[in-house]
Amino acid sequence: MSPLWRLALLLLPLGLALAAPAQAQVRLKDVVTIEGVRGNQLLGYGLVIGLQGTGDQLRNTPFTQQSLAAMLERMGINVADARVQTRNAAAVIVTATLPPFARQGTPIDVQVSSLGDSKSLNGGTLVVTPLMGADGEVYAVAQGPVVVGGFQAAGQAQSISSGVTTQGRVPGGGLVEREVPVELRNLESVRLALRAPDFTTAVRIEEALNSRFGAGSAAALDLGTVELRVPPGYRDRLPLLVAQMEALQIRPETPARVVVDERTGTIVVGAQVRIDPVAITHGNLVIRVTESSVVSQPGPFSNGETVVVPRTQVEVDDQRGRRLATLPRATTLKDLVDGLNALGLAPRDLISVLMALKASGALHAELQFI
Numbered sequence: 001m002s003p004l005w006r007l008a009l010l011l012l013p014l015g016l017a018l019a020a021p022a023q024a025q026v027r028l029k030d031v032v033t034i035e036g037v038r039g040n041q042l043l044g045y046g047l048v049i050g051l052q053g054t055g056d057q058l059r060n061t062p063f064t065q066q067s068l069a070a071m072l073e074r075m076g077i078n079v080a081d082a083r084v085q086t087r088n089a090a091a092v093i094v095t096a097t098l099p100p101f102a103r104q105g106t107p108i109d110v111q112v113s114s115l116g117d118s119k120s121l122n123g124g125t126l127v128v129t130p131l132m133g134a135d136g137e138v139y140a141v142a143q144g145p146v147v148v149g150g151f152q153a154a155g156q157a158q159s160i161s162s163g164v165t166t167q168g169r170v171p172g173g174g175l176v177e178r179e180v181p182v183e184l185r186n187l188e189s190v191r192l193a194l195r196a197p198d199f200t201t202a203v204r205i206e207e208a209l210n211s212r213f214g215a216g217s218a219a220a221l222d223l224g225t226v227e228l229r230v231p232p233g234y235r236d237r238l239p240l241l242v243a244q245m246e247a248l249q250i251r252p253e254t255p256a257r258v259v260v261d262e263r264t265g266t267i268v269v270g271a272q273v274r275i276d277p278v279a280i281t282h283g284n285l286v287i288r289v290t291e292s293s294v295v296s297q298p299g300p301f302s303n304g305e306t307v308v309v310p311r312t313q314v315e316v317d318d319q320r321g322r323r324l325a326t327l328p329r330a331t332t333l334k335d336l337v338d339g340l341n342a343l344g345l346a347p348r349d350l351i352s353v354l355m356a357l358k359a360s361g362a363l364h365a366e367l368q369f370i
Contacts, residue, residue: 024251028192028246031201031252032192039099040133040180042096042139043094044130045115045129046092046112046129048090048112048121049127050124051090054090054120055124056089056091058084058086060116061115061116063091065084090124091115092115093115094111096108096140098133098140102179104176105176106175107172107175110126110131110173121148121166125143126173128142131174139180140177141175142174146170147170148167150163190238191221192228193224198255201252202224202226205218205220205226206220213228256273258270258273259369260367262351267347267354272365275363277362278360278362
């Protein structure tokens with residue numbers, strides 16, 4: 001017998017019990033973000049060339065034809081009066097996220113999405129495209145080969161496709177040309193924004209920061225914001241303060257929540273979900289109609305005709321064999337899962353049961369549909 005069990009047996013006669021293991025702690029950097037330190041969205045319009053006949057049809061997409069003519073004209077080629085019929089180019093929208101503290105020349109990944117009637121961007125190359133921010137200024141320039149995750153193949157009688165071939169990525173294809181200034185010097189306070197706002201988590205973060213940097217250093221402003229006053233010794237070394245702050249271990253509070261995706265039948269149950277003892281029965285009326293044809297042959301020498309007679313078969317399953325099933329009080333996630341599995345229901349039927357449990361008040365959790 002292990003020493004821990006021996007200690008438990010000694011404490012039980014005294015009316016004491018060993019506490020259950022506490023919830024796992026996580027780093028503070030995995031729970032919060034620093035206010036003001038964020039990425040910025042970039043947007044651009046460009047052309048993808050080098051496609052194998054899977055580009056835009058210029059008759060249906062005049063903006064692609066105008067873009068080709070404008071690009072060639074900048075190169076000294078006049079095609080204003082020519083009728084270009086190429087299918088090797090496609091107009092695309094280019095998006096990217098400018099990370100915080102990105103310096104000039106820093107490579108970033110860009111996303112390319114078809115704007116016209118192109119069938120595939122596979123094998124194409126993005127022509128140099130300026131990427132602008134919300135203020136209209138150019139912050140990056142993108143160019144490079146497009147990587148498409150899906151594929152498409154077709155013959156005269158059959159075709160096969162996998163994934164989406166009208167969008168792709170250009171890994172490292174964007175270069176930062178303009179920096180977004182972020183000033184961290186001479187700050188009097190740093191605000192932390194919780195990724196999952198919660199009053200209990202905010203108070204625990206406040207206690208952890210005050211324990212590390214001194215009483216009164218931090219204060220929880222609301223359920224989603226904690227403010228940390230910069231100690232005098234860190235005024236010129238704010239990165240060191242942030243590094244020490246992010247390494248703190250805290251225990252975030254997880255809400256009792258059941259997430260349901262009706263499209264795929266996915267159900268995710270949180271560890272804090274509890275139910276009261278209930279009795280449940282679930283059944284559906286199933287009516288199955290089967291149509292078939294039977295060939296009726298006439299008798300020999302009867303001068304009759306061969307006819308096709310339709311035959312309809314109707315089956316009704318009212319699931320009369322189902323009975324009430326009881327679910328005991330679930331105090332742990334395993335008890336809840338075992339009780340729901342005992343019903344023997346499919347995921348989509350289980351969604352209906354969870355909705356009924358919530359309506360009856362027996363399910364003590366938030367039911368969220370996505």
